[in-house]
Amino acid sequence: MIEHERRGGAGRRWLVAALAAVLVLAVGGGAWAFSRISGGGTQPEEVLPANAVAYFRVDLDPSVQQKAAIFNVVRKFPDARKRVGEGDDLRKALFEAIKKDDPKLRDVDYAKDVEPWLGDRAGVAVLPGADGKETETVAAVQIKDEDKARVGIKKLSGGDDKSGYAFVDDYMLMADSQSRADALASSVKDNPLSSNETFKGDVGEVDEGVMSFWADLPKLSRLSGDRTAQLPTMSAQGRLVGGLSFTSDSVQLVAKTRGAKLPSLQGTGIKLGELPSTTVAALSVSGAGPALEKNWPDLRRTLEASGRAAQLDSFVQAAQSQFGIRIPADLNTLLGKEFTVAMDERGMERLTAQGSAGQDGSQQLPLVGFRSTTDVAKARQLLPKIDQLLGATGAGVQLEKATGSDQVALATSQAYADELVKGGDLGRDDTFTKAVEGADKAQFGAFVDLNKLEKLYLPSMPAKDQANLKVLKAVGMSGSTAADGGTFTLRVLVD
Template structure:
């Protein structure tokens, strides 16, 4: 749907059925239709679901950003130990996109009442962290969110949550960025906040926004907030974002919306903010019509951030599935990228053109020529050869505490040409005063470069990392991924657990692994997972 679509226009349906609990789904976004008889769930408290954490666990500060983030999320979603969350397990109902304008160019949504499978998964993760209940001191996550926003703000000092906010505030909120109203104007903004009582909401919002100009209208159980009253009234009558075919298709491709979801038309957003100025034609063509959608969701064993880029005219590169699963089983961390050589070759003319357009472009060109003459390295040809069809960099568990850890790279390329270029690079390093002796192992269509010969030999042999349960969970469909990154935190624990004690150490031991993977063949897909023991 375009920004000019008139109110009342017809769009394809984009249903959002309620979901039931699935005890252990292979994919957390798969859900069944929630019939009336499935809404009564046999759960009444956190304890009945096994959320057993000590009541006397001491409060601690400085647990680290990840633990703090998990704690904050539980405050927002589960409230006091999960009791609040399981009072409304059905989820479903009207979402912010069902009331916000359909010509939005960006959107973000927070759902404190997500589908039931998400709440169950969150609770399962929560009970893995010792002492997490200390961060769940309030039965109402909305109050926790309000207090966090309120902080020490003098403007909100007279606002009482129980009297002015709780009687009307619902569980969901969304924010939409809208196209500018004319040339030279700023993008518009509209917010949708779920409400339980319109009259109480009107009074409460007036107190919250005392002294500010704003517009307020109501639609299907939501307060629509805008910069002016005319805008709010218009948004409340316009065709909705959920009726926008592009939005519906993009979010459906992501799957389960989880606790938080977001969507942006990248091309229109850059245009609305004036960020397209100075971009060359090819760059503009690549982003025009490009959209990104994503969601934060949970399974019993991991948190997942999933996203997909659709539309536009991305540069087509020859990207084949990476072979990160064939690394040694003792691998601690690795990153593998496909199609870098082909991508660099196709982007090099664009890079040159951009450099020449820069005031220092002549300096760049001259420096590049001198470098090639001095070291005999050809750019872009030698770079394309080194990057090859795929590039995998790995770190091994063996030797982590040694002065020279086992680190290496597997280049899927012409091994003879690549070996000659590596020799030239060693000469460059030697000339800079940092001589490095690299071990080399040529193979069939690949070259291994490593810190030691023993590790080069190990990398040159097909390994079994892909058989690891942690790897399989962190990198779903690894055989189809054209890029992947994996870190086994359990194998890294000796490096950061020493010296830690008690709850802090126990919390970090819960973290199991991190994986990032996806494909950029056609539309770009990504999945980021944090695994828990």
């Protein structure tokens, strides 16, 4: 059955606020949530148009285990704990959280005005606009009772909305106008997003559940017009699809790109685990040197398309003529088969104004270093040229150096450079192993120990924010590239 009902902008705003609140609660609690717990019944993509260029889905009735994990993480944060209260109904928790900040919802009672009709799922699709240059947003909200939904939306909106609503199956479609909502309701069942073969193939690569997202980046970029005109071409390639999941002490985002031509990294196994256990932050990439040299022509063409090739050419010529640094060949040597950039907890206080100078007035630098697995003989010839380049910048920083059989390190102290080459036991640290997924097989990765970093940033934060920030323990990321795209995993740990 297809029917429609006019309701107010406040009702539409309430839906947007509800979806946003899911993100606010999850991000405020460390990240977003996602799990393979897709139940039966119609999904939002079955009542949204097939020509969507982006899609976001939320399901607020996950498995018992996933729901417990969500609440466990969220309630670790004092502010979120106050908002969600007790109980295990995600829909009620989100509504009550929104109600506290929206005086227009003061007289709305969840049990009476919302719960009787609101379903568990909702989806938002971004569509090409009528002019083919802009975008429009359409939402689909699952309902349990059509008549009660009409009454409930009227109560939520205060009766002053000019948007349009139409009912299809057990969903309410929401558009900017009633005519648009009616048109969508009449056509969408014959051509839903779920029938889009590209969409189906992409979402099949990830789990579906509490939250999922998908976007066709080239189409979205073209429709966005000037807003993405300055972005490199490669940033709008292929499609992006992802999902999120909770454990009792972490949140994980897994995202994949498909149909994108990315620089192919060589080799696997980043070496973050070989850093000292006192590492506070680090980034590692495998095969960056060879990949950069191989893909240099493509990179230049990308910059040329955006009108920036001349700046690159000028820098390359200056590096060659003034310092004898050949680009990209010498960058290949510097980055090598694998490179890692790291900062240590020791000496971190030197990043503050109070700790930036020694007793003799000399500049005291934090322990920051760079290490690469490379051709050491070539690297030794390159290092003096890098010293000259740094000197010419006027930075006033002298990097100490250390080499091993196949590694070279640059650091702000000789002892730290030596330590980077020697290697450490970060890989045995429980926080690191939980945060960085499959480091031994990844092609790129990053790690930030937020507990170690707290003493640097917490004192400067407002007192009301410190309790929430203290809950965050660490962030880890890892991933790899493939012929048609890449995959990355982001984890946030909480105490």
